[in-house]
Amino acid sequence: QVELVESGGGLVQAGGSLRLSCAASGRAFSSYFMGWFRQAPGKEREFVAAMSWSGYSTHYANSVKGRFTISRDNAKNTVYLQMNSLKPEDTAVYYCATLLEDRDYVDFSSYDYWGQGTQVTVSS
Numbered sequence: 001q002v003e004l005v006e007s008g009g010g011l012v013q014a015g016g017s018l019r020l021s022c023a024a025s026g027r028a029f030s031s032y033f034m035g036w037f038r039q040a041p042g043k044e045r046e047f048v049a050a051m052s053w054s055g056y057s058t059h060y061a062n063s064v065k066g067r068f069t070i071s072r073d074n075a076k077n078t079v080y081l082q083m084n085s086l087k088p089e090d091t092a093v094y095y096c097a098t099l100l101e102d103r104d105y106v107d108f109s110s111y112d113y114w115g116q117g118t119q120v121t122v123s124s
Contacts, residue, residue, distance in 0.1 A: 002026045002113040004096050009118030012086055016122070020081040022096030022115055033057075033099040034079045036070060037108050038092035038120075048094070049081060050105040059105060064090075086122045093117040 008020040022034070035050035049070040051058045058070055069082040079096060097111035104110050 002098065004098060004113060004115035006094065006096050006115040006118040009094060009120045011121045011123065014086060014088055014122055014124050016086050017082070017084045018086065018120060020083065020094055020096075020118060020120075022079045022081075024077050024079065024096075024098065031098040031100045031112075032102055033105045034070075034072070035097050035099060035105055035111060036079075036081045036094060037097060037111075038090075038094045039117075040092040043092075045095070045108045047106045047108065050099075051079065083120070086120075088122045088124045091120060091122050093119050 003025045005023045008018060012018055031053060033050045033052055036048040037045050038048050039045040047061050048064055049060045049068055051070045051072060067085045072079045095114055095117045097114045099105055099110055100112045
């Protein structure tokens, strides 16, 4: 059984930082990629970042490149998303997801399992 649990969301002022965590259990931690997505009200779910389980491959959306960093701690079976220089347009529900096979890591429909999401709100 696969379970993903996000935490770390909250309210922060523009320019501030947050670190999201995604605790994975079961088969999730031997997946092909782990990804972070976000969804703002009235908008489609969009790709934020992804990391291969080897750790050698990381990818970011252009909108977050240079501000967000994805990382992992194998000992804790946890993936992180460090978010710096936050902007009001980063406000969304953030989800982690696991991709079990070699598919397009940018496409949310490629992912097999999802966490429940954590709200991030950035005030101006």
